[in-house]
Every structure is written in C-alpha cells, then in structure tokens.
Amino acid sequence: MIELLPLLLTALALGLLGGGHCIGMCGGLMGALTLAIPAEQRHGWRLWRVLLGYNFGRISSYALAGALAGSFGWLLHSLGLGIWLRLLAGLMLIAMGLYLANWWAGLTRVEALGRRLWRHLEPRARRLLPVTRARQALALGALWGWLPCGLVYSTLIWASSQGSAGLSASLMLAFGLGTLPTLLVTGLAAERMMALLRQRQVRISAALLVILFGLWTLPGPHHGWLTGHGSHDSASHSSSHSH
Template sequence: MSTELAANFFVALSIGFLGSSHCLVMCGGIVSALQLSMPQVSVLQQLKLQFILSLGRLTTYGLLGALTGAFGAAVLVKLGISLFWLKLLAGVLLLLMAFYVARLWFALTVLEKLGSALWRKIQPVAKALLPLDSGSKALGYGLCWGFLPCGLVYSSLGWSLASGSAYEGAVLMLAFGLGTLPAMLAVGSFARQLSQFKNNTLIRAGAAVLLALYALYTIALALAPRLF
C-alpha cells in the first residue's frame, strides 16, 4: 500500500467513525428493527448475526468503491479527462466532509435524495429477507443495506471515483465502512460513551480542521502542476 493510499485509508476510516452519528440517525431505526427481528437466541448468536449484517454492508461498499474507481480510471483513458479534475474533485469532496464533521454545513445530505429512487427498488428485496433467522438472510440484508441513501456514503463514492483505480476505490470505501462499525455495533452504556466522545466539540473541531487541511493539501497537489 502506497503512502498516499495509507493516508487516504486513515482519513476515510476517520470520516466513517466521526460521521457515524449521522449513520445512527439514518440506520439506527433499521438496527433496532433488525435486532427485534432476530430469533430469540443467545447474545453471542445475535452478535454473530450483527457482524454478518455488517459484512454484507461493507461488501456492498467495497464493490461500489471498486466500480466507481474503475469507472474513474476508464473515464481517464477513454474520454481523455485529466487526472487533475479527478484529484480536484477528491479535494472538494474532502472539504465538504470537513464542513459536515464540524457541523457547519450539511450540503452532503442533498446527495441522499439522489439515491432514494434506487433504494425504493431495493427495499422490498430487503424486507423479504425478514426475519433474520439465518446467516444467509443476514448477509443478504446487509448487502441491500449498503445501498441505503446516505450523503457521506455517496461523497465517499465520489472520492473513490477520483481515485482512478478499482483497488483504491474499494480500499477507500471499505475503510469508511470499517469506521462506522463501532457505532453500528455499540449497545448500552458503551454506545452512550462512544456518542459522547464523537460529539465532543474539541474532538469534532480538531478532526474537521485536520480533514480540511488534508483536503486543501489534496487540492494543492492537483493544482501545483498547473501553477508551477
């Protein structure tokens, strides 16, 4: 893994973690409903089904990241679009994510409306898998869950598109998905403590500043060859 990809992996992981408060708003009801739909088995078995659900969701993220990354690479070659534009897009999206994490501007939520039509087609398939009384149903539902409209997911996909590589696109989306896992799997007092940590003003402000600086660095890398 290159140094740049390793840095992007860490940034995507952080975005997933810090942005997962929004994930809880979007998906919290789903998580609760899914827990209720699980059979009356041991806590360990329910946790296993939750992990399988998350595996399905992350698989969808990874596949979508690979597809968008491959598409970005194809666009570069076939349409002759300069890497400059994709890198610039990546920087702008990162800057929007920084505003989102800082809770200064929620422009990314507009993207959620774009995926609503697709989700309406997938949702009946997901509902048909309930109740989640087997690992295969949990995996199938998780695969569907990955298509739930979310501004952070779609902006991360835009970042994957800008990576210009199927491999890097998949890595970025998987890192984002891994970052959301603690919030999705947390229960009880740990969930409250995790939420308090993420919502701490200094934590969010510090993370937003670092993300904004990385966004500006990405934009500068894109602009440098044209300015100097």
C-alpha cells in the same frame, strides 16, 4: 505497499471520524435490525453472528461500489479528466466536514439523489425480515450498503479519484471497517459513544480534520512535491527535449 498504507489509513480515519454521522444515519436502523432478530436469538454468539453478517454485507457493498466507481475514475483519468474528479472529491470532502460540524447541510441534497435507488431496494430488504439466519443478515446488510449517505458518497468519489478499480475497492473496504466500531456497539456502550460524538469539541475536531483532508485532496502543486511526481515529470520532460 508503502504508498498504499497512508491511503488505507486515511480511508479508515474517514470512517472513524464520521462516527457521529453513522449513529445519526444508521444507528436507528441498526437498532431496528437488532429488534428484527427473534428474542430467543438476541444474545451471545447468535446475536453477534447476525450483527457481523449485517455489517459484512454492508461493507461488501461499499467495496463493490468502490470497484465500480474506481473503474469510472480510471476512464476519466485515461481521458485526461482526472484533475476534475480530484477537484470534485476535494469539494465533497469539504462539504462533508461542514455537514459534520452542522455548519452547512448542502450535502443532504446529494443524498437525495440516491433515494431513487433506495426506493427499489427497500421492499426487497423488508422481505428478509425477521432475520433468523446469518445468510439473511448478510443479504440484508448488502442491501443496507446502498442506503443514501453523504459520508459514503464523499468517500466514494475520493476513492474513485485514485483512478483504479482495485485501489478504490480497497479504500472503500477500509472506510467500511472504520465505521464498524460505531455501528457494532450496543446498549450502554452505544449511549456513551453517542454522548462522546455529540460533544461540540469532538464533532468540530472531526469536521476540521475532514475539511483539511478535502483541501489537501484538491488539485495543486503540493501533490507533486509530496509524491515526487513533480520532479519525475520534469525529468522526463527535459529528457524528451534532449532527444
């Protein structure tokens, strides 16, 4: 549990740090979904029930994607290819940081890969409008979770590099919870948050933190001494030679 906590906090932080991207990518969609609720239900608990339904469905899809990607990551680790997956994860996070800072938009090409899947899902999502029940909101949110997003893809590859379906799903769940505050706020609070996230200092700081984490994720000797695996591996190696 002690080893798991830093990973969960990192996933949560990635969701929070990507808040500016979330508003740019999904803020308009969140507003459109809110307007899709009949006017008489757009207040009080009726509104919050639907908004929470959207986001619970979205985060559930992130967790499902994490489980699938984590299974693939486990396969690569079992084939001895885990180091290449970690390399890809680190590079994707660096690309995400550059994207958040508006220094390089190459990650948009990766998002384009998911648009083929979204073309098939979008008509199904439209059939659920207008939203009048929490069950509809949940289903619509589950489809929304597959919207092409570089931030999600970067985090998903990082989560899958852990080589465990369960852990990867947990990390994507934590990441989704990190995005929740940004996408739940509405009205004046949303405008204030948008103004805050658009400030150059805030955006650059968030981008640099993501880039630094990407650099830390890249394969290297630092993983051995940070986790103690290096000493363990060397001990087991010397033990095998003594026999």
